[in-house]
Amino acid sequence: MxxxxxxxxxxxxxxxxxxxxxxxxxxxxxxxxxxxxxxxxxxxxxxxxxxxxxxxxxxxxxxxxxxxxxxxxxxxxxxxxxESPRPPLEEIRVIIEGNSTGQSSKSKKAYLRVVQSVQLSGQSLRARTTDEQAITFTDEDAKRVHHPHNDAIVITLLIADYTTRRVLVDNESSADILYYPAFQQMRLGRDQLRPVNSPLVGFGGMKVQPVGTISLPVVVEAYLQQITKDVNFLVVYYSSSYNAIIGRPTLNSWKAVTSTYHLSVKFPTEYGVGQVQGD
Structure with a gap:
């Protein structure tokens, strides 16, 4: 329909x-x-x-x-x-005091290149589907965005039944990140975290040791086209204007295509191509 x-x-x-x-x-x-x-x-x-x-x-x-x-x-x-989907438990936003990053222009650029050194293993390759769907962006998609701009793609996702705003889509990140304040708002216990030995590199050039890792269900919705997958988040105790970062592992599992010009993410589903627009 x-x-x-x-x-x-x-x-x-x-x-x-x-x-x-x-x-x-x-x-x-x-x-x-x-x-x-x-x-x-x-x-x-x-x-x-x-x-x-x-x-x-x-x-x-x-x-x-x-x-x-x-x-x-x-x-x-x-x-x-x-289906009667369970409504979100709550909505997770962020409250920022003063400058959203409090960093120089050089530091901001370095920050957006987060998580460069994490090696994720044990992920099996999925076979291609026989009905690959073409994903394209058109001028119609660009009409929703004020140009010119240099904005990042920031979307809203349903994470562990919480409507989670301020989620950065970062093609340069080799891991998926959940910041500790958002982790706390989801009322998750630290006893649910699995230990991680590898530090993250890229947070302003610093090494940051994750608090742990946790697998949480994530729903990306676009009308009837939606994806529900478990995402393995690295939980990080670090000051950020975002609640989470979706990196290459999840973008690849979604078979997602991003466009910073259109501030949009598109992905194939069995009901057609879904789309999430940047907030």
Whole structure:
């Protein structure tokens, strides 16, 4: 079922909040494409990021089961939609005093090249699927971002049933990091951590010894396309403006493709290509 088909079923639902008109000069909008949700030209309903976000939230709240359960030809997809996902336990943000990093420009660049020396072993190679999906970024994806920019990709993930904001997507990181303040907010005990002997190198040029490692379920969501995988986090006691870092191990396991220009992450699922936009 396409996004537009879902919208046509739920458009009269009072839970749906209608958006304002699209931004920008209407004369420059693509007249060959029409979004029924925005009631404006520019892109198709199936490409509407705002509609995807609203439907995701309504599904999590269990408000669309009566609509999405109708006329599904794909029973597997129907079962997925009608599941009652457990709501997040809490939302983890960060509170920063003063400058978010408190570092010089040189130090900030060094910090973003974190975790360069960790060697992860014991990971088996997965066989390629026979139906590889093409992942592309278009000008439509770029319209959601104010240009020019030099921003990093910072997203929101569901980690251990906690909505976790300020998660940095870092292709240069060879490990996945969970910062200790976020670990504490998840009410996890230090007795759940496994010891780690290898230090991390890259935190401002310093060596940092992880508190330990822990495997936690992570959900990356994009409408009906989502991935749920256990991620092996290194828990680090270190001051940061982020709650976690998703590095190459997880990005590769997701088969994810990132675009800093579009501030977006896309990944294949059995229901199509999913997308997470940077906050």
């Amino acid at each position: 396409s996004l537009e088909q879902v919208f046509m079923q739920i458009k009269d639902d009072p839970s749906l909040k209608w958006p304002k008109k699209m931004k920008g000069d209407p004369n420059k909008h693509n007249r060959n494409k029409y979004c029924r949700f925005h009631r404006d030209h520019g892109y198709d309903t199936d490409e509407c990021f705002d509609l995807k976000q609203q439907i995701e939230n309504l599904i999590r709240q269990g408000k669309l089961k009566n609509f999405l359960g109708r006329d599904h030809k794909d029973e597997k997809l129907k079962g997925k939609v009608e």
